[in-house]
Every structure is written in structure tokens, then in C-alpha cells.
Amino acid sequence: MLNRQGRPTTPSHDTTVVHKTFTGNKALQQIEPLIFEIGSTDQTGVDIDAPAPHHKKLGKFERKSPIGLPGLSEPETMRHYVRLSQKNYGIDTGLFPLGSCTMKHNPRLNEKMARLPGFSDVHPLQPQATVQGALELMDTLAHWLVTLTGMDAVAMSPKAGAHGELCGLMAIKAAIIARGEEATRKVVLVPDSAHGTNPATAALIHFEVRSVPVREDGTVDPHVVASLAGPDTAAIMLTNPNTCGLFEKDVVAIAEAIHKAGGYFYADGANFNAIVGKARPGDLGVDAMHINLHKTFSTPHGGGGPGSGPVVLSERLAPFAPVPFIRKTDEGLQLVEDEAEATNHGAHPFGRMTAFHGQMGMYVRALSYMLSHGADGMKQASEDAVLNANYVRACLADLMSLPFGNKPCMHEVLFDDTWLKDTGVSTLDFAKAMIDEGYHPMTMYFPLVVHGAMLIEPTESESRASLDLFIATLRDLAIAAKRGDTERFTGAPYHAPLRRLDETRAARSPVLKWTPPQPILEAAE
Amino acid sequence: MRYLPLSADDRSDMLARVGVDHIDKLFADIPHDKLLDKVLPLPLSKSELEVERILSKMAARNKSASSGPFFVGAGAYKHHVPATVDHLIQRSEFLTSYTPYQPEIAQGTLQYLFEFQTQVAALTGMDVANASMYDGSTGTGEAVLMAHRITKRNKAVLSGGLHPHYGDVVRTLSEMANAEVVTLKPDLRAKEDLIAAIDDTVSCVVVQSPDVFGTLHDLKPIADACHAKGALLIAVFTEVVSLGLVASPGEQGADIVVGEGQSIGNALNFGGPYVGLFATKTQYVRNMPGRLCGETVDAEGKRGFVLTLSTREQHIRREKATSNICTNSGLCTLAFTIHMSLLGEKGLRALAEVNHANAVMLADKLAKLPHVEVINEQFFNEISIRLKGDATKIVDRLAHHGIMAGVPAARLFPDQGLDDVLIIANTEVNTDEDRDALVAALKEAM
Numbered sequence: 011m012l013n014r015q016g017r018p019t020t021p022s023h024d025t026t027v028v029h030k031t032f033t034g035n036k037a038l039q040q041i042e043p044l045i046f047e048i049g050s051t052d053q054t055g056v057d058i059d060a061p062a063p064h065h066k067k068l069g070k071f072e073r074k075s076p077i078g079l080p081g082l083s084e085p086e087t088m089r090h091y092v093r094l095s096q097k098n099y100g101i102d103t104g105l106f107p108l109g110s111c112t113m114k115h116n117p118r119l120n121e122k123m124a125r126l127p128g129f130s131d132v133h134p135l136q137p138q139a140t141v142q143g144a145l146e147l148m149d150t151l152a153h154w155l156v157t158l159t160g161m162d163a164v165a166m167s168p169k170a171g172a173h174g175e176l177c178g179l180m181a182i183k184a185a186i187i188a189r190g191e192e193a194t195r196k197v198v199l200v201p202d203s204a205h206g207t208n209p210a211t212a213a214l215i216h217f218e219v220r221s222v223p224v225r226e227d228g229t230v231d232p233h234v235v236a237s238l239a240g241p242d243t244a245a246i247m248l249t250n251p252n253t254c255g256l257f258e259k260d261v262v263a264i265a266e267a268i269h270k271a272g273g274y275f276y277a278d279g280a281n282f283n284a285i286v287g288k289a290r291p292g293d294l295g296v297d298a299m300h301i302n303l304h305k306t307f308s309t310p311h312g313g314g315g316p317g318s319g320p321v322v323l324s325e326r327l328a329p330f331a332p333v334p335f336i337r338k339t340d341e342g343l344q345l346v347e348d349e350a351e352a353t354n355h356g357a358h359p360f361g362r363m364t365a366f367h368g369q370m371g372m373y374v375r376a377l378s379y380m381l382s383h384g385a386d387g388m389k390q391a392s393e394d395a396v397l398n399a400n401y402v403r404a405c406l407a408d409l410m411s412l413p414f415g416n417k418p419c420m421h422e423v424l425f426d427d428t429w430l431k432d433t434g435v436s437t438l439d440f441a442k443a444m445i446d447e448g449y450h451p452m453t454m455y456f457p458l459v460v461h462g463a464m465l466i467e468p469t470e471s472e473s474r475a476s477l478d479l480f481i482a483t484l485r486d487l488a489i490a491a492k493r494g495d496t497e498r499f500t501g502a503p504y505h506a507p508l509r510r511l512d513e514t515r516a517a518r519s520p521v522l523k524w525t526p527p528q529p530i531l532e533a534a535e
Numbered sequence: 536m537r538y539l540p541l542s543a544d545d546r547s548d549m550l551a552r553v554g555v556d557h558i559d560k561l562f563a564d565i566p567h568d569k570l571l572d573k574v575l576p577l578p579l580s581k582s583e584l585e586v587e588r589i590l591s592k593m594a595a596r597n598k599s600a601s602s603g604p605f606f607v608g609a610g611a612y613k614h615h616v617p618a619t620v621d622h623l624i625q626r627s628e629f630l631t632s633y634t635p636y637q638p639e640i641a642q643g644t645l646q647y648l649f650e651f652q653t654q655v656a657a658l659t660g661m662d663v664a665n666a667s668m669y670d671g672s673t674g675t676g677e678a679v680l681m682a683h684r685i686t687k688r689n690k691a692v693l694s695g696g697l698h699p700h701y702g703d704v705v706r707t708l709s710e711m712a713n714a715e716v717v718t719l720k721p722d723l724r725a726k727e728d729l730i731a732a733i734d735d736t737v738s739c740v741v742v743q744s745p746d747v748f749g750t751l752h753d754l755k756p757i758a759d760a761c762h763a764k765g766a767l768l769i770a771v772f773t774e775v776v777s778l779g780l781v782a783s784p785g786e787q788g789a790d791i792v793v794g795e796g797q798s799i800g801n802a803l804n805f806g807g808p809y810v811g812l813f814a815t816k817t818q819y820v821r822n823m824p825g826r827l828c829g830e831t832v833d834a835e836g837k838r839g840f841v842l843t844l845s846t847r848e849q850h851i852r853r854e855k856a857t858s859n860i861c862t863n864s865g866l867c868t869l870a871f872t873i874h875m876s877l878l879g880e881k882g883l884r885a886l887a888e889v890n891h892a893n894a895v896m897l898a899d900k901l902a903k904l905p906h907v908e909v910i911n912e913q914f915f916n917e918i919s920i921r922l923k924g925d926a927t928k929i930v931d932r933l934a935h936h937g938i939m940a941g942v943p944a945a946r947l948f949p950d951q952g953l954d955d956v957l958i959i960a961n962t963e964v965n966t967d968e969d970r971d972a973l974v975a976a977l978k979e980a981m
Contacts, residue, residue, distance in 0.1 A: 052879075053879055054885070060888075061888050065895065066891065067898070069912065073779070079879055090876070091626075098629060099632060100629070101632075103627070125802075127601060128599055129593075133611055134807075139931065139934065140934055142596050143593040169673060169808070173673070205849075206848075257564035285565070288570060289569050290571065313635065315865040316810075316865065362707050363704065365700040371802075385576070389571075391539060400553045445637065451637055470538075507639070515832065523656050
């Protein structure tokens with residue numbers, strides 16, 4: 011069909027034939043070289059006026075060697091990074107059911123607020139009288155965190171979840187030292203289902219890790235904890251809801267067992283998003299818990315950070331919180347930065363976690379999220395997150411296998427690979443096939459306590475229509491796998507910007523930076 | 536609530552599909568007496584407009600760095616960030632993506648991490664850089680533990696020119712990890728004898744250059760002394776722009792280089808988020824903390840990038856990992872990489888020259904003031920001066936008049952006899968008028 015200008019308006023021939031392109035590009039999928047291959051050391055995208063004449067005061071330290079940093083003009087830079095961005099999958103692209111990571115909607119109001127000059131353009135060492143609003147924001151966020159968790163205090167400065175774990179365990183170690191028991195209390199109990207950061211954190215500050223086996227229903231048995239805990243026990247690190255997507259139903263008995271043995275209860279708050287407004291860790295006997303602001307309170311994951319991991323503390327641990335912390339005075343809010351000064355105010359800080367006051371940019375975003383939701387909205391968000399996960403469970407339970415039985419889960423549902431037995435399809439293959447269907451895969455092979463784990467966390471941000479399509483897709487894939495349509499899986503992804511990548515090769519002979527291509531030598535004479 | 540797509544009907548239909556009649560049935564594992572029966576005593580949900588009002592009011596109570604002459608540094612620096620940077624890092628695909636565990640749909644993140652690692656290695660003069668740490672201070676703490684792993688020793692020596700908050704982070708981590716730290720006295724004039732402190736029990740020496748007072752240090756003799764005793768030199772910087780004009784730590788013999796990258800691409804943000812730069816020699820890479828991105832090929836032979844050498848990391852090694860670090864500074868590394876790509880070598884050198892020239896001009900003006908002594912002989916963009924009077928009081932008075940004069944040394948080193956010392960940073964954002972205003976105000980205040 012042609013229109014009046016002679017322009018074809020319908021496809022004129024068979025559209026099933028795929029032609030190779032000259033460029034290797036596939037329309038919106040562009041091959042993009044590295045900046046080192048397109049830029050030059052003589053090019054720059056920033057106009058800087060030459061400085062006024064001056065005598066250099068660099069002594070003998072002036073750089074004489076070239077650096078080797080290519081520059082690009084502004085339009086080239088823009089295009090380069092836009093093209094790179096188009097090779098990434100984000101929450102805004104589609105459903106991102108990465109269990110334990112809480113890929114919920116990141117409101118752009120939060121971004122706007124974090125960029126107010128009063129927050130973003132403020133220096134950590136300005137006179138405190140000129141940053142009273144920033145301190146007020148930190149103090150307000152601290153109040154929300156303490157109220158939502160039912161705890162006594164919060165150490166704000168940890169920079170991410172694992173850094174928060176470190177802060178919490180340091181507070182515990184400081185408390186044990188204050189009790190004079192550092193020579194004996196050296197063991198931290200960690201369930202097999204824990205995040206890898208838990209044992210790594212404990213080991214980093216020279217605690218011994220003692221594993222707690224998970225019982226058949228996917229939770230921790232308080233009797234086992236009681237039998238493993240004793241005078242050598244510093245703490246237990248327990249994730250609740252746990253990484254199997256289950257609430258530790260005996261959490262109160264576990265807390266009692268650990269307290270009875272003289273230890274502390276560290277809770278990994280990675281999954282706090284399931285119970286905000288429904289239960290308070292402080293009521294469950296928790297002594298310390300980090301909160302991932304980038305999970306529960308929607309600050310963006312940013313391709314792997316920056317995070318923020320404030321740690322709420324019980325009355326017993328609060329005095330040991332690190333500097334800096336905020337103190338209310340008659341003249342306003344005061345940031346106590348010095349350990350000696352902190353001691354004057356009755357505190358016994360164990361030290362300092364980071365140079366300044368923590369992740370202010372993340373505090374603003376988190377508070378913006380909290381104010382938007384309110385106490386009522388956050389409770390609703392937790393309920394919706396749990397409902398969505400259970401809906402996915404209910405709609406897939408007949409096809410996929412649930413290692414702990416078909417019973418209610420919290421905000422995420424855990425499947426194992428029993429249902430894939432003898433299909434020739436692995437969890438990894440299944441995940442890669444999801445990519446072709448336009449989804450980010452779920453968390454795979456974690457937790458380690460079940461075989462071929464698939465941990466699905468849809469979050470509260472998904473509509474019912476979105477969930478229905480996701481479920482239908484997974485059902486179609488599951489049926490295909492069982493039918494023996496293995497090629498759809500074992501070669502997947504077929505439609506992503508790249509096919510499956512060779513990770514073994516990357517690790518065996520690591521290439522960790524770009525190096526200029528070597529000139530091709532003439533053939534030997 | 537605008538962020539929640541489920542309607543009341545959706546909820547009841549879905550509950551029915553799940554097979555329960557009330558949402559709390561899904562929370563049945565929470566002990567009954569611990570399940571909250573009412574909404575917590577916090578404000579209820581608010582419109583976007585209301586939230587903006589509340590937060591804007593708080594923001595308005597702070598004095599921003601752009602609102603007047605601004606000379607505050609000592610570990611964080613006010614620089615101009617091109618508009619392109621902030622636009623690009625807010626693209627959804629960067630902002631809302633996760634750690635690139637599925638490399639086929641995360642090549643955007645992985646490629647910029649590879650570019651970042653290459654840029655950082657080039658800047659520092661080292662073989663290899665990781666995909667970032669939380670910030671310079673936590674990176675320094677990790678570098679010390681890394682040196683202990685490599686040397687199988689347990690004692691770090693910290694220069695008196697190291698930012699004291701960095702020192703505190705190292706001491707805190709070391710104390711908890713049963714490692715020893717020797718800290719030299721605040722070193723106002725780069726005169727300390729670090730070499731005398733190095734013996735064959737020392738694992739590493741940590742030296743900052745430019746140091747917290749702004750002075751450049753000669754790393755070469757310290758590196759040589761370290762190596763003679765089997766120790767490592769950890770070189771630290773807080774102002775990455777200096778590397779545009781100053782010889783790299785790698786050229787001077789450093790074994791591990793750690794720095795704060797905030798100056799490139801990132802705002803002051805009242806102290807965070809920032810981006811820790813971390814680089815070392817090839818032979819130490821398997822002892823390195825943090826994520827690493829490496830090159831490989833896909834099933835069709837096309838070049839691609841993946842996270843690699845993860846057998847060092849907590850999600851594989853658990854209690855045997857080199858560090859507990861999980862998240863890095865993803866988006867801040869992107870901001871760094873984009874800004875650095877815009878600058879290139881030519882732009883970075885020009886930027887560094889302007890910074891240095893501005894600092895020289897200010898130092899010259901201040902040296903002419905009565906009762907002022909400029910302490911540094913060689914510096915990059917930051918200087919320290921001795922004033923007549925208490926620097927904290929003078930800074931507070933000037934702040935009242937809209938001039939942010941710098942960081943009183945006593946804020947960083949309380950009770951160390953540095954009450955009359957002021958640390959002053961000078962970057963490309965400072966104009967002749969700013970400098971004249973500062974000099975005039977200081978003159979009047981003394």
C-alpha cells in the first residue's frame with residue numbers, strides 16, 4: 011500500500027528474514043566501544059579558562075608523566091553513556107523480582123529533594139550553626155527509624171548494609187569488652203541460611219563463626235540455639251524475615267535463649283520491608299539491627315550503591331554507638347564528633363565508622379519516602395508486598411516446587427529446582443530464559459540451604475496486571491521446561507544485548523582494565 | 536497512596552486466590568501478642584506537594600556552598616560538576632538497576648565500571664583498581680587490613696598528616712580486628728620522621744599527600760624504607776583533582792593507593808554518599824577487597840564484561856572473604872566516570888592548574904596580612920594558616936557574615952594545641968572577589 015506521497019505504509023515483503031547489519035547494531039541496540047577507544051587525550055568536554063600567571067608551589071612533585079586519560083566532547087559523552095544505559099535493565103524497565111534485594115519503585119520526588127542545594131551543596135565540616143536543617147533531617151529520620159523498629163537509639167553513619175552489620179557487631183564487641191568478657195565471648199552464631207555478609211562481618215572483627223543448621227521448615231529452632239549458645243557466645247545474627255521468605259516464628263524464644271546465655275541478638279534487617287508497621291524488632295528482643303535504606307525505604311540501588319545502613323540499638327547497646335551522633339542542646343542540634351567529648355555526655359562510643367556523618371543524600375530520599383507513605387502507607391506497603399509474594403506462590407505452586415511446603419510466605423517466595431529434575435534445565439538456564447521474556451531473573455542459588463534456589467520478591471510496586479503477566483510467563487516457561495523444550499533455556503538469553511558470558515575465562519586470566527592494543531608485528535623474516 | 540498500584544478489589548480478589556480471608560492470616564507466624572494492632576504514632580501519608588514543603592523548609596535552614604565565598608575542604612571539596620553528569624546518572628537504567636549479577640542485561644553498568652577501573656588505575660599510576668569503596672576513609676581501613684593479610688604482620692603506622700577521621704576509622708577497625716596502630720602526632724609542617732617508625736614488625740605505613748593540612752609529601756623515600764623492611768606503603772589522598780598536576784603515588788612507589796573521589800562528579804552532600812578509590816599492584820589483586828569488573832566474551836565471541844574474582848567475596852567465601860563489603864558506590868562511580876570522561880587528560884590538567892593557581896594567589900594574599908603565617912611550602916589547592924586568635928571563633932564570626940572561611944584545625948584535632956590553625960581549600964569555584972572578601976574579613980576579625 012502506498013500513500014498519496016508514494017510512501018509505503020505496509021510491510022512490502024516477508025518480515026521473518028533477519029539480515030545482518032553493516033554496523034553490527036540492531037536498531038536501538040548499539041555496539042558501543044570503550045571511551046579509551048573513541049576519546050583522545052587532546053579532547054575535552056569541559057571549557058576551562060587558563061589560570062592567571064602564578065608561581066607554582068608544587069616543589070619537586072609536579073607530574074611529568076602522561077596520565078593516559080581520554081576525553082570526549084559533551085555530545086559524544088552524552089551519546090556514549092546513553093547507549094550504555096540502554097544495555098541495562100532497571101526497575102523502571104520491568105518487573106525485577108530479585109529476592110532479598112527489594113527492587114521497589116524509586117520515587118523521583120526523592121531525587122528532587124536530595125538535590126535541593128540546602129542538602130546536596132552543604133559541606134560536612136561547615137559551622138554547625140549553618141547546617142541546622144541538615145541535622146534536623148537526620149534527627150527526624152532517626153526518630154522515624156527508632157519508632158518503626160521500637161528500639162532505643164540509632165547509629166546513622168554506616169554506609170551500607172554490610173557496613174551496618176559491622177557497626178552493630180562492633181557495638182556488641184564494645185559491650186562485651188565493657189563487661190570484661192572479651193577473652194571468652196568470641197562466638198557468633200549464624201544460621202546456614204544467612205547472607206554471606208553475616209559470617210564475613212563476624213570474621214572481619216575476629217569473632218568465630220558457628221553455624222546454626224536450619225530445621226526442616228526453613229526456620230531456626232530455639233532449642234538448637236540454646237544448645238549452641240553458652241558462656242563463649244557473643245551474639246546470634248538472625249535475618250528476620252529470613253532468606254527463605256519466612257518469619258522466624260520462634261524469634262522470641264531464640265532471643266530469650268541467646269540472652270540467657272549472656273549474648274546479644276543481632277538482626278539482619280535486609281528483609282525489614284515485610285513487617286514495617288506490622289511488628290517491631292524491639293518487641294522481639296533484638297539488640298541491634300541494620301536497616302538498608304536502599305531496600306526498605308526506596309533509595310535507588312544505582313547499579314550497586316550507594317547504600318545506607320543505619321543501625322538501631324537497644325538500651326543495652328545504645329551507649330556504645332559510634333561518633334558522630336546528634337545531641338539536642340538549648341542552642342539547637344549539636345553533632346558530637348569527638349570521642350572524648352562524647353564521653354563527657356555519658357556515651358562510650360566504640361569509635362568511628364566513616365570520615366563524616368554518613369549518607370546524607372540517602373537520608374533525604376528515605377525521609378521523603380517515609381513522609382509520602384506515612385505510618386499508614388508503610389503498613390499498607392508491607393501488606394501489599396506480602397500479598398503479592400503469596401499471590402505468586404499460589405499461582406505457581408502446582409508447577410514449581412516449594413522446599414518448605416505450600417504455606418504462607420512473607421514478602422518473597424522461595425522455590426527450589428526439584429521440579430526441574432530430569433528436564434536438562436537448570437535454575438541458571440531458567441533464569442536466563444526469563445531475560446528473553448523481558449524480565450530480570452529472580453535471585454538464584456541463594457539461600458544456600460535449598461538446592462537450585464529461586465527467590466522471587468515482586469515487591470508492593472507491582473500491579474495485579476503486571477503480576478498476572480509475570481505468572482503467565484513463568485507458567486509458560488515451566489511447562490516448556492517440563493515438555494523438553496530445553497533449547498529455549500540452555501542457550502538463553504537469545505535476545506539480550508549479549509549472549510551468555512564466559513565467567514570462567516574472566517576469572518582465569520583477569521583483564522581488569524583497558525590496555526592499548528599492541529602494534530601487530532611483521533611476520534618473522 | 537500514589538506508590539501502591541493494588542486497589543481494594545485487587546487485594547480482596549488476590550487474598551481469595553491465596554486462600555485466606557484476611558491479610559493478617561499471612562502474618563500468622565508473627566507471635567500474636569507482637570503483631571501491631573494499630574498504626575504507629577507517626578504522621579500519616581502526604582501528597583507530593585506537602586512533602587516538598589516540609590523538606591524544602593529543612594533545606595532552607597542550611598547555608599549552601601554556592602551562597603557565598605566558600606573555602607571549606609579538609610576531605611570534601613566544592614567543585615563545579617557539569618550538568619551532563621547529573622542528567623546521565625538519573626537515567627532509569629542506571630539509577631534503578633541492581634548490582635550486575637545478570638551480566639547479559641547489565642552491560643551498561645559493567646562497562647562503566649571497567650572504564651572507571653581503568654581511569655583510577657591510570658590516575659593513581661597503579662596496575663589495577665577495584666569498582667570502588669564506600670569512601671576514602673573506609674577504603675583506608677580496608678587497605679590496612681589488606682596489608683596485614685599480605686605481609687602477615689599486624690601493625691600499621693599512620694602519618695600525622697593523615698586526616699584524623701581517616702585515622703579514627705583505621706583505629707576503630709584495627710582495634711576490633713586485634714591489630715595494632717601507631718599514630719604519629721599531627722604533622723603541621725611535613726617534618727615528621729616516619730622512616731624511624733618502620734621496623735620489621737610493621738605491616739604498612741599510611742601517608743596522605745596532599746595531607747590534611749594541604750602539604751605535599753615525598754613518598755619515594757618512605758616507600759623505599761617500607762620495602763627495605765618488608766612493609767607496604769599505603770598512599771592516601773582526599774583531593775583526587777591533585778593527581779592532574781602532581782606525580783602519581785604509583786610513580787613514587789606506593790603499594791596500595793586509596794583516595795576519596797568525591798571531587799569528580801559528586802556533590803558535597805553533607806558528607807555522603809561519596810566514592811572511595813582503591814588501587815594496587817597486580818600481585819596483590821587477590822587480596823583486594825571490593826568488587827572487580829573484568830573483560831570476557833559471550834557465547835558468540837563478542838566482548839563483554841562481568842564481575843570477576845568473586846572467590847574473594849563474602850557471597851561466595853562467607854567467613855573466609857577478604858572483606859564483608861557488598862554494595863559499593865555504584866552511582867557515584869558513574870558520576871566520577873562521566874565527569875572524568877568529559878574532562879579527559881587535557882581537562883583534568885587544566886582544572887588542576889586553575890585549582891593550584893587559585894590557591895597560590897590566595898596564599899600570596901594571606902601571607903601579606905599581619906599576624907598570618909602560611910604554613911605550607913608546597914601544596915596543591917589547600918593551605919593552612921596560623922592566625923592571631925581562635926580559628927573556630929573567627930570561622931563562626933565570618934560564617935555569620937556569609938563567608939565560609941575553612942575548617943578550624945581544632946575541629947579535627949581537638950586539644951592538640953592547634954586552636955589558631957585554619958585549613959583553607961581553594962578550587963575553581965573561588966573567584967578573585969571571593970578571595971578578596973576572605974582576606975578582608977580575616978583582617979578585620981583578628
